[in-house]
Amino acid sequence: MSGRGSRVALGLLAVGPLAVAGCGGNQDVLHPASDPQRAITHLWWIMLIGAGIGFGSVVLLLFLGWARRNRPGLSKTGGSRETGLVVLFGVAIPVVVLVLLFVYADVFVMRSTAAPRPGATAMTVRVIAHQWFWEARYPGTDAVTANEIHIPVGVPVDLVGTTDDVIHSFWVPELNRKIDLIPGRTNRILLEADRPGRYRGQCSEFCGLQHAHMAVEVVAQPKARFRAWLRNQARAARAPATALARRGRSVFLAQACSGCHTIRGTPAQGSVGPDLTHVASRRTLAALAIPNTPAELRRWIADPQAVKPGAKMPGLRLSGAQLRALVAYLDGLR
Amino acid sequence: MTVVDVAGARTRTDRLERIWAHRPGVTGWLTTTDHKRIGLLYLFTTLAFFVAGGVEALLIRTQLAAPNGTVLSPSSYNAVMTMHGVTMIFLFVIPMTTGAFGNYLVPLMIGARDMAFPRMNALSYWLFLASGCFLYAGLFAGSGPNAGWFDYVPLALRQYDPGANIDVYALGLIFNGMSSTAAAINFITTIFKLRAPGMSMNRMPLFCFAILAVSFSLLFALPPLTINCVFLELQRQIGFHFFDVAHGGDPLLWQYLFWIFGHPEVYIIVLPAFGIATSIIPTFAQRRMVAFPLVAIAELLVAFIGFGVFAHHMFATGLSTITLIFFAAASMLVVIPSTIQVFAWLFTVTGGRPDFKAPLLFIGGFIVFFVAGGLSGIMFAAIPFDQALTDTYFVVAHFHFIIFGAAVFPLLGGLYYWFPKVTGRMYHEGWAQASFWVTFVGTALTFFPMHIVGLLGMTRRVYTYGPGLGWSGYNLAETVGAFVLAAGLLLIAANLALSRFRGEPADADPFFGGTLEWTVPSPPPPYNFAVVPLVTSPYPNWDRADREADALRLARGDLVLDEGHETPSSTVRDARLDEILEMPSDSPWPLAVAACVALVFVMLLTRHAVVAGLAAGLTAIALCGWHLQEPEET
Numbered sequence: 001m002s003g004r005g006s007r008v009a010l011g012l013l014a015v016g017p018l019a020v021a022g023c024g025g026n027q028d029v030l031h032p033a034s035d036p037q038r039a040i041t042h043l044w045w046i047m048l049i050g051a052g053i054g055f056g057s058v059v060l061l062l063f064l065g066w067a068r069r070n071r072p073g074l075s076k077t078g079g080s081r082e083t084g085l086v087v088l089f090g091v092a093i094p095v096v097v098l099v100l101l102f103v104y105a106d107v108f109v110m111r112s113t114a115a116p117r118p119g120a121t122a123m124t125v126r127v128i129a130h131q132w133f134w135e136a137r138y139p140g141t142d143a144v145t146a147n148e149i150h151i152p153v154g155v156p157v158d159l160v161g162t163t164d165d166v167i168h169s170f171w172v173p174e175l176n177r178k179i180d181l182i183p184g185r186t187n188r189i190l191l192e193a194d195r196p197g198r199y200r201g202q203c204s205e206f207c208g209l210q211h212a213h214m215a216v217e218v219v220a221q222p223k224a225r226f227r228a229w230l231r232n233q234a235r236a237a238r239a240p241a242t243a244l245a246r247r248g249r250s251v252f253l254a255q256a257c258s259g260c261h262t263i264r265g266t267p268a269q270g271s272v273g274p275d276l277t278h279v280a281s282r283r284t285l286a287a288l289a290i291p292n293t294p295a296e297l298r299r300w301i302a303d304p305q306a307v308k309p310g311a312k313m314p315g316l317r318l319s320g321a322q323l324r325a326l327v328a329y330l331d332g333l334r
Numbered sequence: 335m336t337v338v339d340v341a342g343a344r345t346r347t348d349r350l351e352r353i354w355a356h357r358p359g360v361t362g363w364l365t366t367t368d369h370k371r372i373g374l375l376y377l378f379t380t381l382a383f384f385v386a387g388g389v390e391a392l393l394i395r396t397q398l399a400a401p402n403g404t405v406l407s408p409s410s411y412n413a414v415m416t417m418h419g420v421t422m423i424f425l426f427v428i429p430m431t432t433g434a435f436g437n438y439l440v441p442l443m444i445g446a447r448d449m450a451f452p453r454m455n456a457l458s459y460w461l462f463l464a465s466g467c468f469l470y471a472g473l474f475a476g477s478g479p480n481a482g483w484f485d486y487v488p489l490a491l492r493q494y495d496p497g498a499n500i501d502v503y504a505l506g507l508i509f510n511g512m513s514s515t516a517a518a519i520n521f522i523t524t525i526f527k528l529r530a531p532g533m534s535m536n537r538m539p540l541f542c543f544a545i546l547a548v549s550f551s552l553l554f555a556l557p558p559l560t561i562n563c564v565f566l567e568l569q570r571q572i573g574f575h576f577f578d579v580a581h582g583g584d585p586l587l588w589q590y591l592f593w594i595f596g597h598p599e600v601y602i603i604v605l606p607a608f609g610i611a612t613s614i615i616p617t618f619a620q621r622r623m624v625a626f627p628l629v630a631i632a633e634l635l636v637a638f639i640g641f642g643v644f645a646h647h648m649f650a651t652g653l654s655t656i657t658l659i660f661f662a663a664a665s666m667l668v669v670i671p672s673t674i675q676v677f678a679w680l681f682t683v684t685g686g687r688p689d690f691k692a693p694l695l696f697i698g699g700f701i702v703f704f705v706a707g708g709l710s711g712i713m714f715a716a717i718p719f720d721q722a723l724t725d726t727y728f729v730v731a732h733f734h735f736i737i738f739g740a741a742v743f744p745l746l747g748g749l750y751y752w753f754p755k756v757t758g759r760m761y762h763e764g765w766a767q768a769s770f771w772v773t774f775v776g777t778a779l780t781f782f783p784m785h786i787v788g789l790l791g792m793t794r795r796v797y798t799y800g801p802g803l804g805w806s807g808y809n810l811a812e813t814v815g816a817f818v819l820a821a822g823l824l825l826i827a828a829n830l831a832l833s834r835f836r837g838e839p840a841d842a843d844p845f846f847g848g849t850l851e852w853t854v855p856s857p858p859p860p861y862n863f864a865v866v867p868l869v870t871s872p873y874p875n876w877d878r879a880d881r882e883a884d885a886l887r888l889a890r891g892d893l894v895l896d897e898g899h900e901t902p903s904s905t906v907r908d909a910r911l912d913e914i915l916e917m918p919s920d921s922p923w924p925l926a927v928a929a930c931v932a933l934v935f936v937m938l939l940t941r942h943a944v945v946a947g948l949a950a951g952l953t954a955i956a957l958c959g960w961h962l963q964e965p966e967e968t
Contacts, residue, residue: 027791027803029722040718044789047716051709058680058705062698065619065683066690082681086625090674098666098712105716106662110655113718131494166489167585169650169725173791177721180651182586183488184579187652200803204725204793205650206482208489209408212796309408 026174027200033174033220034192036113040177043109050097057089113177115188121158125149125191129161129168129181129203132210132311133274133287142264143233146274147287149191150219150233152226157191166208172201172218180205193220200288209310215288229281232334236265237277240329248329251322256314263333273313280333286311298327339889346888347864349896354447354860357920365920367452368860372459373438374756379463380430386470387421388823390414392816395780399813401801411797412480413499417473419483420503423603424510425466427741431606432517432552433462435748436545438756440521442851442858443539445530445867447901448917450523453924453960454516460928461513465506468935472502479503482795484596485566487577487588492570501570501939504563509935511556518549518556525549527903530850531893531911532869536630539849539872540623543630544609547637551598551605554641559595562588571941586651593644600733601640603741604704608633608675610744611697614751615679617847618694619686622873625678632671632678639668649720658717665715672708676701691845692766696747699774703739707732710785725795728788734781746773746826753830754844758856759837765829773822779815783808848873853881866893866902869909923960930956 032038126137127149136149151157161170163181170189171178179189193199203214221229240246249266252258258268264277279285282292286308290296299306302323304313318326356362356371366372393414397403406414437455441448449455472478477498481490490500525546529538566588568574575581577588616623623629645653645661679701688694710732714720723729753761787808792799799805843852852875854862865888871877888894895902895914903912930953937946 029789029791036718037722040722043716043719044713047713047719051713054709055705058676058701061680061684062701065680065686065688068684069688069690071687082624082685083628085681086628086674086677090628090677091670094670094673098669101712101716102663102666105718106659109716109718110658113721166494167486171722171793173722177718178650178724179721182651184584185586185652200791202791202793202796206486206489206725206795208494209412211793212408212798 026198027172027202029173031174033197033199034176034194036176036190036192037174039109039112043105046104047101050101114190115179116156116158116190118158118188121156121190123152123155124158124160125151127159127161127170127181129163129165129170129207129214131165131208132203132214132308134170134214134216135164135274138230138233141230141234142236143230144262144264144275145233145278145282147215147284148217148219148282150221150226150229151191151193152223153196153220154194155192155223159189159191161187161189167205168203168207168214169205170201170216171204172199172216174199175201175218178204191218193218196220196222198283210287210308213287213289213308217283217288232281233278237263237333240332242328242332244325245329245332248325248327251318251326252329255316255318255322257316257326260313276330276333278333280331294327294331297330298323301326342889342891343864343885346891346894346896347859350861350864350894351859353896353899356860362920364925365456365922367448367456367918367920367924369437369441369449369452369455370756370858370860370862372455373434373436375459376429376433376437376462379459379466380426380434383421383425383466384430387418387426388820390418390421392820394418395813395816397797398799398809400810401799401806403798406797408797409480412482412795413473413478415795415797416479416482416485416503417469420469420479420506422737423483423599424507425462425469427603427737428514428552429462430745431603431741432514432521432545432548433459435606435610435745435752436517436521436548439752439851440524440542440545441528442755442854442862443542443849444525444528444533445850445863445869446524446528447862447895449520450528451520453918453921455520456921456924457927458513458517458520460925461516461931462510464928464932465509465513465935468509468932468939469502469506472498472506472939477502479506484592485588487566487585490566490588491577498939501567504566504570505935505939508560508563508567509931511560512931514552515556518552521545521549522553526906527912528901528915529904529909530863530867530869531902531904531909533874533904533909535907535909536627537869537872537874537909538630540612540626540629540633541606541609541849543633544605544612547634548602548605551602551637551640555595555598555602558591562591562595565591567938586648589648589651590645593647594641596647597644598637598640600736601636603737605633605637607700607741607744608636610748610751611679611700612675613847613849614693614697614744614747615682616873617751617845618691619683619688620846621682621686622848623678624682624685625674626872629675629678632674635671636668639664639671643668646714646720647724649717650724662715662717666712669708669712669715672704676705676708692761692763692770693747693751693845695767695770696743696750699770699777700740700743700747703735703743703777707735707740711736723788725793726788727784727792727794730794731781731784731788734784738781739777743773743777746770746823749826749830751845752851753833754840755851755856755858757834757837758840759833759835760840760844761833761837762829765825769822769825769829771822772825773819776815776817776819776822780812780819781815783811783815843875846876848876850874853884864888864894866895868893921960921963923956923963927953927956927960 032041124139128135134147136145161181163183167182169178169180175193179187197220199218201216240249258270260270260272262269262275285292285300289308303315304311397405479502480499485503525542565576569576575583577583577585612623642664646665750761750766787805790804792805840856842855865884867884870880899917900914901917903915905912930949933949934946937949
């Protein structure tokens with residue numbers, strides 16, 4: 001009876017992850033896109049096989065107990081033979097298995113996921129976590145962006161992480177393990193992608209009301225395209241092209257916007273919210289909470305608390321005309 | 335059976351009934367020092383908190399059933415999620431295992447008439463009740479703890495959490511810890527000193543070994559938590575800088591102190607479950623535990639090594655490699671005592687003639703979940719895997735297999751197993767087995783898919799998630815599972831509630847159990863044992879000759895202790911009869927002291943330092959009253 005339930009559980013354990021291997025979004029531990037993550041994923045499959053064998057033998061023993069429950073003639077004393085079996089299965093075999101796992105995981109795999117030594121990589125990205133968005137800076141350039149970290153394909157990047165407020169944790173499952181960003185500390189991790197693509201990640205240390213909407217996207221691009229992107233991001237904001245957009249800029253500078261946001265090349269130098277110099281070049285808004293379209297941008301500015309309750313951005317009670325102009329201006333910041 | 339002087343035995347038990355009689359009615363319960371009554375108070379109180387924690391769990395699962403759920407707002411989700419953890423750990427599992435099961439069973443299993451400090455035992459209960467009400471009063475007043483059950487700073491500092499929420503948490507846990515500390519001291523003394531003559535350490539029931547290990551763990555694990563919460567309150571209320579980088583503090587200090595408590599805590603939660611398993615298995619396999627001394631040592635070792643693994647909760651914080659390696663090695667080492675126990679249980683079952691009644695079924699389910707959760711636990715000792723999957727739903731799956739599958743299943747089995755002892759009636763076996771299967775399927779369906787969504791990148795403590803990440807189907811399955819699980823638990827509750835009134839009468843020993851609680855009538859009389867039992871093996875109830883000798887001694891008046899409110903004490907290792915202890919009587923003072931302490935905490939929370947000081951003075955006066963009331967002479 002107990003054996004039957006166990007077999008169901010075993011079936012689940014074996015089949016479940018296999019069914020998973022084919023689906024999922026782009027935040028999937030089982031779809032590695034870098035050497036470190038491949039080592040971790042490989043470690044997982046090996047441990048799953050080991051765990052399957054261990055679990056299977058326990059369920060088998062339980063089943064044996066059930067199947068032989070009616071056999072006659074037993075004393076009420078445990079024999080010394082079984083004590084030997086307990087030592088064999090409970091001490092000897094686990095010790096061997098654990099030592100092997102320890103050497104494999106905690107020496108070899110750990111080495112391949114180690115953080116780079118400072119200066120050991122050709123490129124560095126600084127990530128500063130905020131409640132609830134990610135700021136990314138590219139040392140050596142003026143580029144500052146948010147929630148969308150571009151890297152060149154095949155180039156190891158030293159990600160240097162800090163936090164502006166509470167503890168956050170940077171994790172992009174398809175690229176590497178995670179690293180906590182803790183006040184007073186600078187933590188580093190190796191970021192590398194061996195094929196172009198968008199890799200989603202999410203804050204994985206509980207950080208308050210909008211912990212759920214603190215996602216990040218790593219965009220791996222061929223080197224040439226990455227260089228072009230970085231050149232553009234490093235430039236000051238382009239001047240508004242239409243009259244409407246110019247009115248939008250005035251709204252931005254006159255209203256509270258500029259107190260919190262920076263638009264390089266304008267007097268707006270706030271440092272509470274994300275840098276908006278090239279906001280229109282980003283695919284999403286509010287740390288991947290909504291897509292970056294004019295309609296969504298308008299909804300976001302009109303009432304941020306409806307989109308992301310608790311976010312630090314207040315609703316400004318702008319008129320319809322002001323809102324239209326502001327959206328036109330921001331949408332031009334490519 | 336030998337001829338017994340029935341009249342002599344009757345006279346003595348009548349006298350014991352008079353000496354140990356409870357006060358009638360509600361007063362009797364409010365002033366009780368009887369470990370069985372205190373155990374029952376604990377049982378019903380923890381069950382109430384279990385219902386609260388369960389409702390919170392269902393709210394969480396309903397919110398997460400589909401993407402972009404709107405059942406809970408982000409702020410209420412955070413409070414519900416935090417209170418679910420705080421409730422299940424501090425207000426359900428610990429007080430249920432030690433307070434309810436430990437209190438009721440330890441004296442009965444070791445042949446004592448009460449706990450070593452009966453009034454302190456009552457105090458533990460009242461403090462526990464008050465601390466639970468304190469935490470829930472905070473929740474209902476809109477200031478429920480909301481920074482997760484491990485309450486990391488700086489998120490929990492005033493700057494980011496300005497309300498009283500975190501003060502409720504910190505003061506509530508200090509308050510709750512007082513109760514657990516008192517209980518732990520009581521268990522250690524009881525187990526060391528009140529064992530029946532002849533019950534040397536190597537003959538002590540394994541359940542008592544587990545409670546002993548848990549009590550020592552609590553005693554050493556709670557001070558770091560208490561100190562941490564004191565630091566937090568000093569920083570929040572008076573402006574100290576323990577966790578404040580700008581003034582030389584460090585937020586990691588909180589994590590270290592928290593997990594020095596928090597990991598031993600895991601073993602505090604599961605060890606009593608191990609103890610219940612080692613009680614149920616020999617009874618239903620009808621044989622002694624295989625490798626009894628190894629299992630006893632393993633129980634103590636788990637508790638000890640459990641103190642050396644805490645930093646594996648911090649593998650992603652950027653610790654040095656040498657620290658990582660040390661704690662990973664220790665985390666692998668702690669596996670060994672657990673594998674010893676697992677195989678001792680398994681070989682006891684396979685080599686016996688197991689009777690798969692409901693209690694043993696629950697132990698079977700326990701072994702399945704414990705092994706599955708243990709194996710995923712080993713994975714977290716592989717540092718890079720831990721660093722990838724920590725703080726995801728994979729870890730949520732892992733620890734729910736342990737805390738629900740491994741810790742609560744034996745409790746459920748234990749509820750059935752000792753139900754006839756406590757109530758004198760049998761539960762309904764058919765419905766009990768059905769309830770097992772519903773609970774088992776519900777548990778597997780709720781927590782197994784969490785492994786998968788964790789691997790798919792779902793982080794824990796998110797109040798919602800978007801579509802398109804491949805998580806929706808698994809989350810829906812988990813929610814369905816949670817309701818199946820709730821149905822299973824309701825079946826158990828209904829079975830026990832109905833059986834309490836309509837069940838078949840049960841005799842003293844319906845399952846042929848081996849330990850001493852099965853030698854006394856069901857339900858046990860207030861004095862537990864009419865005659866002090868003399869023990870010669872770990873399974874005294876299977877030593878028929880010894881028990882017949884006990885009956886003869888009762889008739890003869892040999893070691894009956896019917897002259898006063900008395901219990902024997904014995905030497906720590908060999909359990910030679912040491913002296914006869916006069917036990918304190920019922921008393922209203924524990925309740926009074928707990929009420930004064932509660933007043934202190936309420937005043938600290940509401941920032942009335944002066945009134946809090948006055949209440950502390952009141953507590954001191956109540957303690958004087960407690961000690962001035964001498965044990966009543968009979």
